[in-house]
Amino acid sequence: MQKILVANRGEIALRVMRTARKMGIATVAVYSEADRDAPHVRYADQAVCIGQAPSSQSYLKGDRIVAAALDLGADAIHPGYGFLSENAGFAKRVTDAGLIFIGPGPDAIRTMGDKLAAKEAVRGYHIPMVPGTDRPVSHPGEVLEVARNIGFPILIKAAAGGGGKGMRIVSREADLKEQIKRAMSEAESAFGDGSVFIEKYLESPRHIEIQVLADQHGNIVHLFERECSIQRRHQKVVEEAPSSLLSEEERTAMGQAAVNVARSCGYAGAGTVEFLMDADRNFYFLEMNTRLQVEHPVTELVTGQDLVELQIHVARGLPLPFTQDELHLKGHALELRVYAEDPLNDFLPSVGRLERYRLPEGEGIRVDNGFEEGMQVPIYYDPMLAKLVTFGADRPAAIRRMREAIAAYEVEGVQTTLPFGDFVCRHPAFLSGHFSTHFVKEHYSPELLLQDLEKEAALAAGVALRLYLQEMRTLRTNQS
Numbered sequence: 001m002q003k004i005l006v007a008n009r010g011e012i013a014l015r016v017m018r019t020a021r022k023m024g025i026a027t028v029a030v031y032s033e034a035d036r037d038a039p040h041v042r043y044a045d046q047a048v049c050i051g052q053a054p055s056s057q058s059y060l061k062g063d064r065i066v067a068a069a070l071d072l073g074a075d076a077i078h079p080g081y082g083f084l085s086e087n088a089g090f091a092k093r094v095t096d097a098g099l100i101f102i103g104p105g106p107d108a109i110r111t112m113g114d115k116l117a118a119k120e121a122v123r124g125y126h127i128p129m130v131p132g133t134d135r136p137v138s139h140p141g142e143v144l145e146v147a148r149n150i151g152f153p154i155l156i157k158a159a160a161g162g163g164g165k166g167m168r169i170v171s172r173e174a175d176l177k178e179q180i181k182r183a184m185s186e187a188e189s190a191f192g193d194g195s196v197f198i199e200k201y202l203e204s205p206r207h208i209e210i211q212v213l214a215d216q217h218g219n220i221v222h223l224f225e226r227e228c229s230i231q232r233r234h235q236k237v238v239e240e241a242p243s244s245l246l247s248e249e250e251r252t253a254m255g256q257a258a259v260n261v262a263r264s265c266g267y268a269g270a271g272t273v274e275f276l277m278d279a280d281r282n283f284y285f286l287e288m289n290t291r292l293q294v295e296h297p298v299t300e301l302v303t304g305q306d307l308v309e310l311q312i313h314v315a316r317g318l319p320l321p322f323t324q325d326e327l328h329l330k331g332h333a334l335e336l337r338v339y340a341e342d343p344l345n346d347f348l349p350s351v352g353r354l355e356r357y358r359l360p361e362g363e364g365i366r367v368d369n370g371f372e373e374g375m376q377v378p379i380y381y382d383p384m385l386a387k388l389v390t391f392g393a394d395r396p397a398a399i400r401r402m403r404e405a406i407a408a409y410e411v412e413g414v415q416t417t418l419p420f421g422d423f424v425c426r427h428p429a430f431l432s433g434h435f436s437t438h439f440v441k442e443h444y445s446p447e448l449l450l451q452d453l454e455k456e457a458a459l460a461a462g463v464a465l466r467l468y469l470q471e472m473r474t475l476r477t478n479q480s
């Protein structure tokens with residue numbers, strides 16, 4: 001592998017290219033007309049415009065991306081995450097063109113991309129699953145019977161769902177019929193597939209996922225867990241490794257289950273097996289993501305591995321460079337997704353121009369960033385500006401660093417999740433380690449954040465006033 005085309009944009013394109021460069025591999029960027037001046041375009045050795053701003057006209061145009069790779073003599077394509085990264089048809093198109101797809105084979109992507117097919121695949125591997133249906137449901141009578149059996153509340157999910165979309169919680173029998181109908185039409189319009197199924201809605205679960213890595217020779221290891229319970233709209237905002245909850249036995253059991261999930265679909269490459277853990281510490285398989293995850297840096301920091309390098313390594317057909325016994329956890333890492341979203345306004349996207357944009361620096365701070373001061377945050381794509389990651393010898397040290405890094409991160413022009421990240425890092429529930437995916441619902445409100453911000457502003461004003469008075473005194477003393 002001499003040249004990799006990265007079929008993505010922003011911070012993840014840069015993240016992948018950085019490792020490629022470190023390995024002496026040339027890089028090709030693709031970009032839409034909106035990204036002409038983006039940092040990932042400038043960083044790459046070569047760059048090709050693949051279409052207009054909307055991703056349906058550019059970053060989702062698999063045929064144009066493959067043509068660009070062939071044109072420029074790239075021999076591999078890295079899909080990053082989002083866009084075409086979990087599109088089995090794209091993976092196949094890449095390999096049919098004689099290129100290497102840095103990711104699993106199309107069959108594994110297809111199986112795991114459908115939540116019901118995934119459940120079917122892992123049957124026989126003793127993987128615990130959330131009680132529910134294992135087939136699509138549509139008939140109200142059948143749905144009612146299942147719901148009564150597992151007990152309310154239940155969750156209706158789209159088989160083809162992702163990104164927290166297409167989920168509906170139903171607490172009462174009376175709402176069931178209407179909600180199923182709505183979920184099916186929503187799934188049809190969002191994913192082109194109206195199949196929905198039912199799961200028991202776990203009351204206060206934790207989202208714990210396991211990073212796996214498999215080579216093309218049947219070797220599979222796991223790189224421990226990531227805790228991703230701090231979410232808004234069923235989507236992660238703060239992640240950490242290791243989880244503050246797991247015992248060594250639980251870590252081993254979940255790791256083994258994840259390896260089995262990877263084995264069940266003939267997996268090769270880096271992937272993530274997601275689990276929910278209930279209040280009684282039972283864990284259940286949720287789904288598998290057949291790509292690199294946004295939160296992969298926390299795993300890199302606590303294992304000392306470069307996951308993109310490992311992806312490239314196994315895509316070259318080489319055997320895993322280590323065994324399970326050679327992998328160890330060291331220290332603690334936290335990640336905050338810095339989204340251009342307004343935490344005071346329901347986390348709605350906040351687009352605009354980055355009037356000021358300065359990144360924090362220092363020991364134990366890593367920023368995977370895709371933006372620069374003066375840039376416009378485009379409305380066309382996911383509004384994530386950067387991943388802010390901190391590392392420390394233990395959890396309190398990593399949290400302390402995160403607060404320092406948040407304070408040093410300067411953004412003006414758009415609202416971001418930075419103040420929310422600080423709110424989380426100060427909250428007693430988070431500090432104690434006793435929190436669930438309902439953290440935002442149970443502990444967060446814009447009013448609380450506003451109070452904190454006002455307190456901080458008052459404090460800052462107090463400090464400024466004191467400095468001013470001191471200066472005046474010095475001035476007067478000097479003059480007299």
Ligand code: ADP
Nearest residue numbers: 130161162163164165199200201202207234437
């Ligand atoms: P998606 O693929 O859309 O991201 P997931 O199945 O991965 O959906 O679930 C995303 C989040 O939704 C989980 O992290 C959790 O917070 C919540 N969730 C999913 N299934 C359940 C369930 N059965 N009970 C409670 N919460 C759930």
